Amino acid sequence: TAAAAAASSAPPVPASGGAAAASRVSGVAPAEVSGAALKELLGQLTAALLATGAEPSLRVGGQLGAHHRILGRLASTQPLLSGYQGALLEHALSLPHERHELLLAWAYAEFREHSLERYDELADVLLASLHERLAPNDRLWTKLLLQMPRLPRTVLELLRSDVASAASPRLTLGLTTLRDLALQRDAWRPACLELLLELCTAGSAPLRAPSIRLVVSMAAGEGVAQAAAVDQIAARAHSHAAEELEAALAAEEEEEAARRLPLYLALCNRSPSMLAALLAGFDGASAAAQATVQELLPGLLLHLPMEAVTEVLLAQLRGEPDASPPLAAASPLPLLALHVLADRATAVGGTVPAALTAGVLGLVSRLGPHGGAYAVPLLPFLDESQSVAVLPALLRLDKGDLTEALAALAHAEPPPLAPRALLLQLHLLKPEDGERGVPLKALIDAVQACINEREVFTRAELTAALEEVVQLDPLPLLTMRTIIQTMVNWPDAATAVMGLLRTLLEREVWATKLWGGYVRCCSMAMPLSRELFYAMPPAQLEAALASHPDVKQKLVAHARAERGAVPTAALGVLGL
Template sequence: MEQTRDQAVQLLNDAKLASDANAKVDKLTGLIELVVRKQPALLQEFLPELVLLQAEPQKPVRLFLAQLLEEATAAAPEPHILVTSLRCLTALLGDAVPAVVKRSVLAANPVFRVVLAVAAGGGLHEAGAAALREMWAVASEFKSAIIKLAVNHSNDGVKLNAIKFLEQTVVLYTGDLLPTLYPGAPSEALRMQPWPPSHALLKPTVLAREAEAHLMELVAMLKPPKVDSLAGPITIVAIKVVSSIAQQRPNFMGRVLPTLLGLASRCGEEGSTVAVSTSTAVKAALLTVLRCRAPTALPWHKKVTKGLQVMGAGDAAEAENRKVKEEPQAAPAQGQPGGPPAQQQVPAAAPPQPAITPKAELDQIMAVLGALAADPHPQQRGMLNSFVAGLQPALLADVVIANMARLPTRGQMGLAPAPAPNGALLAGLMQGLSNRPATPPGPIAGPRPPQGPPPVPIPVPVARPPPNIQLAPKDLTHAQRAALRRGAVERILAATKTPARHFRAGLLARLATKAPKQDGVADEMLESLLRDFHAQGGYALVMKWLFSLYVADAGLEPADALVANTATGMEVDQADGSAVESKPALLEGLEGEEASIATTESRIALSHEAGPSGQEQRSGPDLSGSQYEAVLLAVCEGVREALPAGDRTIARILLEAPVLPSPGVPNLLRDLCAGGGDWATLGLTTAQNIIMLRPPNRFAALGVVLDVAVCKQSDARGKAIRLVANKLFPMIALAPRIERFASQQLHSLMERPKPKPTAAGKPALPAGGKRLHAANVQLKQPLTAANADEPGASISEADGNRLCGLYCVLCTKRQTLLRGLFEVYAAAGPGGKAAIQKQAPALARVVGPAAPALIALVNATPPRSEPLMLACLYALTEKDKPPEALVKACLAQHTRRRDPRWLVPALAGMTRAAVVAVFPSLLNLDAARFNDMIHRLRNVPEEGKGLMNPSEILVALHTADLQKEKIPIRKLILALNLCLDQRDVFTPEALALTLQQLVVRTPLPPLFMRFVIQTQALAPKLKGYIMELLGTLVSRNIWSEPQQWKGWVMCAKETAPDSFPALLQLPTAMLKEALRQMPPAITKQLLEFATSGSSPVTVPRTTLVLLKELTTAVPRLPQPAEAQPAASGSAS
């Protein structure tokens, strides 16, 4: 008990220090297991600390506190425990969270029933009267608070539970029998007994008046106008509750039926707002009244029938009435078939006699009386008096009569008294007696049934000495022994309701262990268990069986199985499998295998309680291939087929089994994970629990999880990777092995040359090569690739994703692993590179742009891993502005490598002047990255505006120093074409603004006139502006720049006749040169335009003369020497 107390103190301190609500609840769950279910005696010490949790801000903790108090009152039904629990529950009723209030009201039903039973059993004595009065006062306050919630609370769920509590209170207060629990008895000994004639606390008349008041509060809720404001579910539940009370307590018919009939009339009216479900509930309640045969219900049958007719249920009402009329007529007919009942005089019936107590029950009661009378302790004497006072008169008379035959004779008066019975046997007898249904009280003055004539004495012959007969035993055959063993097992398996169910499990386990395999006893037990596992108490039987097999297969002798300083033993309860403490005294008297099994259970329980540690503990004997392993795996497979995946029985078996043989259990876990969905969740959760709670099997279970983390099933693989990264990798003892496994899987992506054939024609292994780790199990779908580690094998992208996924996730937990990822990428094949590069963006976003490990990698990127690094950088800076350290690292890489791709991630962190300075290098980008660069310049993250607008980008391109970076002119032409292709970005307004900024530069940019021609073609609405620009260029002597002059002439030719005013502004010599490069038709049109008088410019006379000469001159074909400049001009 001291060890349990120390564990409880540790759990309580951990719960107080835990900041997370779920962690706090987990600690409190373990505390309940210790101080409520295992050692209820510790409640007196720990309950004052636990009730302080009502001030916790987390809702789950306060919800759990209500459950804790409910279990505490059932485990230790003592006045001071009940007072503390009731006060805490009363405080929780005022909680601001409706869920907490609802759970507290739900706990009120069993708690108040226990309070009433304790008050009934303890109020017959003066001892402890003050504590009982305090308990009853606190319980009354608690009840009043719940009544207020039933009427006034805003939450419907709280109201429903409060109304149900009122129903229980009314029924308990007005019954003929009262729940009674005597002092010192457990809550399982609660029994229904008649009201005591005189009680210090409970007065039947007072409680009846309180019950009637509570009923009237319920009835008032169903009267208008209150019923119109109630929610539909509240109204339906209230109707069912008052109907149930009237059915169980017919004397309340007059209180309930007027209100129900009023609701019936409202349901029958047209335009009524009562819901259809409410009408159905009222009909059902009234039909229940018609079925009631109590005298107080009969006068209401006519009114109830009318009410049902109003509601449209007249046929159902008539059917019930016919049943009532037919029943009284059938009774005389059975006893008097010969004549009418009115003509015969029937004598008055004798009063009913109490039934004779069955012999089995009578023997059980006498055993309890003998056990109590044999104990000289004063407390047991008080329990004896209370027990006798609670017996019904008829039952007590049968006990006296039966005991008269056992009175000692005169010669036996000096014999010593019998020894006191075992305490456990006494508790079992009293518990079995408490489960006996109470016999309703009846008159006791009537005579018993006639016993018949007195027996005639029969002469008894004189006994003779038995003859001396020698009988030789005859051995059974093997078949007979097998049949006998199977028959015994079958009969025990069929006896599921036996009171000795704890012994049943141990006996079956021993029989199955000792039986030869050919008998089929094990198969019979498995088949019976799996037929209905939980109803058969399967978990308890399986654990007993496994422990018995473990002792037998491991060859443990009783002396070897004993554990030094073992203070407790563990016994699994049949119903729910919960562990309950058994006193060391129970181990006394066990010999041989029984002692070995008991102490082995204790040892394994203690080793599990020790918790996980960083060191691998001794795993015990190797039982692979044994009967123990076969039964363990067969049970788990059978449970898997019989129960759904949501059932955690397999996990419980594997956690509590004495030992987990390999490779059977790991293969079982792999099979579970291969099932996918909930089965994969069950397998991984079980493996995690084994890792945490069973150190000897830690690394075997870890191997299962790691194998699933690289399997081909994406759903199971994702769950396993999350489990490893979030739960297992942070553990210091597991991290090196997990990292090593992930690194091995990642290195399997590396390309290795195919081995050269040897002289024998067989491939040689790589020099110094070791085969990488591969899963050695076969699931429904293979967990790992079959050829992933073969030298020279080509790995697909799908296999690459599977093999590198775990390592990539681990990089987010430990950033120093990033370098290994980049080194493997450099040596990986196409499939491996595609897989790693596919996961790189998400990995980079999790790591973050400011991670020191990432910046160090940018400064020193492993050779041939630049594409992966660039993919990470592009993903990092797509939506976030890069930090200064990352910008410097990218610029340093560009300086070393002269690769413009390193500039793009850094653009958002650079100034405009710095960007303009590196524009020549950006011209070397491919089309996709160039367009991405344009997008980044226009949209800088976190600033809401661009670093450069479209016109500034075009100006920077035109003015880029191509000679400095030795960039060919074709690169600039390609870049301008890419920009102009984005018409939604580079709009006509942006193009006009660009021309305005470029035309004032001296000299003009090399591609200026080419850009003018492109602008005229892309934005026709700018034609007028371009014609003005041509005139402006004439005033700047555009012919002084040969390349620009060629472009000017080409633009004038393409825009004629709109360009005629600009042509007429040219000097005569330059006009002549320009017209020689144009078709003669343009010269003729220009002459007509100049002589028409509509020219906006003044035409010199020399110009007119030139135009006439050129028009009247005989047209000639251009010479080859003259055709070449035209061609070069068009090319420009």
């Protein structure tokens, strides 16, 4: 107290005097100094430290730290927030980077000598004053918070104000300070982590994004030496994200879902197995949540390892674990994931994992009528045998989806099935009844979809495929329909079509269910098909002309004009 009084009344001491005083205090044993002399020395020392220009000499002499500790101890003997303490605080804050150790020395002296109530009250003033004085991006603030012996609870309010808005000039420093406190001060870890987690679901996206990045990096242990701290942070971050996922999937507004989901998705980026809960909960989610998930998920899947996503997807489709039942219908989210992975592979000229194609194809039949939908995104990556095997499942799709699937097969580079091979395989499929069968209408739609892809199924491809079809035994049910469609879509293929019809006639097509279609095709091809009519057995020719009297009139007119070119049997049927 006497030294403080001396300090307040003593005249300024030159810098050299301060250094000398420092030397005297540090070099003389306490027992050798009388009480009066000690008071005089402390008074001179205080005045020297508060004098402008004293500190450089003390720093050079290595005495500045010792004198900071002496001043801090001296200040701790004064009444709380007295004039002396106020003067010392202003002295420290005038050059905080050079004098922050004085504040620390003072805080430690208070912490050792007084009650926690007095310490907290003083620390509150010290830190609030420092917070106000420092620039918004000054890391000295963080350094002091990490080095203080104890932090008053009011610090949390200062930190909260720093990160209250994306427009706050202290936002970046506030977030990193929360991170450092959570990582390095065990007692403050829960409070700082909870505030960061709260920010991860804030209403402002510019505030959420940096908060999420910090939490994810902390949970991954980046820059953290203590394994225990990482475990605590990771456990709390994952449990909080799971709570937010549950709330997001139940959200009735897309804005709420979009606010709650990003933290979970960001953690999935480090732990792809977390996708399982998202896939399992999707079908029961609100419409708003489903729309939001489908909007956000592709961005995540573009960066996850394909093998990890494959494992999660196949487990979901198989119904693993037991608590997650296998999908009985084409769920939008796994389908979306498959499309994203396929597009990602196509963009880089690569392929999807073999385990994914094999796994999905192995599940197609078990997934029933909707199983083919899961195979569609993977069609460009199948081999020929896999493509043939999946065709029946594709034919169970709706017409629009079926058309899309066949287009994917046809336009793949290179296609797993050449166009003529695809047409041939479609004709080899037999329409059957029952859920597992191939509907006739779907077969018709599939062949028509192929014919409509004129850039791929050219005239040459169609006629080449049909040349193989007309040699099959038994003749496929759609043979005549495909020939007619070829003739309609490619009028200049008439000559090739006549050759196909001639082959069918040689194979006694009248003895099959195709005969009606054959006669219709010949009638459409008149007059090119006259020779085919003349080549029919009399009974079949008579029946054909009975159903197409217009053709009979044309043949009669031709036979009268060129009687010598018409077979005798045909003339008899024509009544000539």
